[in-house]
Amino acid sequence: MRIAVIGTGYVGLVSGACFSEFGVEVCCVDKDAGKIERLRRGEIPIYEPGLDDLVAKNTRAGRLSFTTDLAEAVRGVDAVFIAVGTPTRRGDGHADLSYVYAAAEEVALALDPARYTVIVTKSTVPVGTGREVARIVRKARPELDFDVCSNPEFLREGSAIEDFMRPDRVVIGTDSDRARAVMRGLYRPLFLIETPMVMTSLETSELTKYAANTFLAAKITFINEIADLCERVGADVHDVAKGIGLDGRIGKKFLHPGPGYGGSCFPKDTLALVKTAQDFGAPLRIIEAVVDVNDRRKKAMAERVVAACGGSVAGKRVGVLGVTFKPNTDDMRDAPALDIVPALQAAGATVSAYDPAGMHEAERLLPGVEWAKDAYAALEGADCALVLTEWNEFRALDLRRVAKLLRAPVLVDLRNVYDPEAAEMAGLEYSCVGRCSRL
Numbered sequence: 001m002r003i004a005v006i007g008t009g010y011v012g013l014v015s016g017a018c019f020s021e022f023g024v025e026v027c028c029v030d031k032d033a034g035k036i037e038r039l040r041r042g043e044i045p046i047y048e049p050g051l052d053d054l055v056a057k058n059t060r061a062g063r064l065s066f067t068t069d070l071a072e073a074v075r076g077v078d079a080v081f082i083a084v085g086t087p088t089r090r091g092d093g094h095a096d097l098s099y100v101y102a103a104a105e106e107v108a109l110a111l112d113p114a115r116y117t118v119i120v121t122k123s124t125v126p127v128g129t130g131r132e133v134a135r136i137v138r139k140a141r142p143e144l145d146f147d148v149c150s151n152p153e154f155l156r157e158g159s160a161i162e163d164f165m166r167p168d169r170v171v172i173g174t175d176s177d178r179a180r181a182v183m184r185g186l187y188r189p190l191f192l193i194e195t196p197m198v199m200t201s202l203e204t205s206e207l208t209k210y211a212a213n214t215f216l217a218a219k220i221t222f223i224n225e226i227a228d229l230c231e232r233v234g235a236d237v238h239d240v241a242k243g244i245g246l247d248g249r250i251g252k253k254f255l256h257p258g259p260g261y262g263g264s265c266f267p268k269d270t271l272a273l274v275k276t277a278q279d280f281g282a283p284l285r286i287i288e289a290v291v292d293v294n295d296r297r298k299k300a301m302a303e304r305v306v307a308a309c310g311g312s313v314a315g316k317r318v319g320v321l322g323v324t325f326k327p328n329t330d331d332m333r334d335a336p337a338l339d340i341v342p343a344l345q346a347a348g349a350t351v352s353a354y355d356p357a358g359m360h361e362a363e364r365l366l367p368g369v370e371w372a373k374d375a376y377a378a379l380e381g382a383d384c385a386l387v388l389t390e391w392n393e394f395r396a397l398d399l400r401r402v403a404k405l406l407r408a409p410v411l412v413d414l415r416n417v418y419d420p421e422a423a424e425m426a427g428l429e430y431s432c433v434g435r436c437s438r439l
């Protein structure tokens with residue numbers, strides 16, 4: 001089978017590479033000529049563990065190619081996957097669908113009317129987008145033989161390949177048996193490993209993706225608020241999380257407290273679903289509260305650092321460990337660091353920082369930060385060490401060395417990476433989230 005994937009970002013590139021690993025012939029398209037140039041040279045424009053080997057292997061095997069020429073890419077394909085960005089629209093919080101619709105129109109103009117093609121929305125798109133894509137394509141080329149299918153992606157950055165190859169489920173939304181058959185063919189290897197397939201309508205599939213992401217965002221926000229309460233009452237949030245997570249109805253995952261969710265999906269998807277629900281007259285009050293609580297939380301985190309530094313950071317140096325929204329990615333979109341670091345700078349602090357993969361991207365977004373060559377260098381002479389991302393390499397730091405490097409032995413751990421006792425034994429004044437009582 002042959003497919004084209006429009007957009008070679010975190011989702012498009014991973015999906016394309018994984019489908020080619022399934023034996024499908026894949027051509028990946030991007031408007032960004034620099035990205036395609038790098039991919040053709042064998043360079044991976046994003047940080048995603050294992051992706052370089054997968055791309056190299058399948059490019060060598062002739063199953064995976066890259067181009068800026070959409071018309072060339074869609075020639076003779078069974079399906080076109082639209083995997084372009086759907087960021088928050090400026091001003092109103094709705095998803096910006098202009099990239100999706102522009103791609104749909106380009107696809108329509110390039111498809112061969114003699115060949116049946118499935119147009120798949122892989123991007124996260126609000127209910128109704130698939131029908132609009134069909135309308136755009138039909139208007140541009142009434143003679144085309146096509147169907148539209150929604151196939152949302154659930155992969156997580158940092159473990160994207162494993163998530164794509166061994167997903168908990170695949171959701172396929174279409175009214176067409178023909179399109180369903182094509183999708184079954186593409187996902188054949190997953191049928192063989194008995195991956196649950198949810199076959200449904202376009203609208204249900206589109207909504208399922210948003211329901212999943214907003215549920216997870218709500219779960220994180222719930223444990224964050226419980227963590228705050230733990231601090232007040234002298235309880236330990238990790239034990240609370242364990243105590244509730246062992247209940248199969250609740251589940252253990254996504255019960256880790258922190259500085260508030262960020263990243264390329266949860267902030268924009270929660271907001272977009274809130275807007276959709278309001279438009280349809282069925283407001284989601286829980287998700288509205290989640291958005292509000294999370295926004296406030298990210299902003300309030302700088303105050304924790306100020307408090308740990310004795311009430312002021314003016315003229316002080318804060319050494320930040322990690323700036324990406326989570327480990328194993330270079331993605332900085334809506335990372336808590338983007339709220340916390342500028343707030344500390346505005347309060348008069350100088351910030352030095354280190355991140356294993358995100359510094360290149362972060363340099364542009366966090367002006368005035370002094371970038372260090374490693375974690376210890378970021379902490380040298382600082383009045384406070386601040387953990388913002390739980391990269392593995394930060395878990396293994398020598399805390400005695402950290403205490404010696406710091407000018408004041410203050411460690412604020414917003415990811416609860418360290419054991420409070422071990423940190424205190426090393427001579428650090430340690431504060432974390434939801435397990436260090438402020439009684």
Ligand code: NAD
Nearest residue numbers: 007008009010011030031032084085086103123124153157
């Ligand atoms: P991204 O910004 O990393 O990549 C999008 C790419 O599309 C860019 O390289 C851009 O140049 C390209 N593009 C835009 N318009 C184009 C066009 N007309 N023709 C060719 N290329 C075009 O985005 P992403 O993180 O991969 O997200 C893509 C979609 O997948 C979004 O809707 C997102 O919500 C969803 N999603 C993302 C993740 C994630 O972890 N990043 C997970 C699940 C779903």
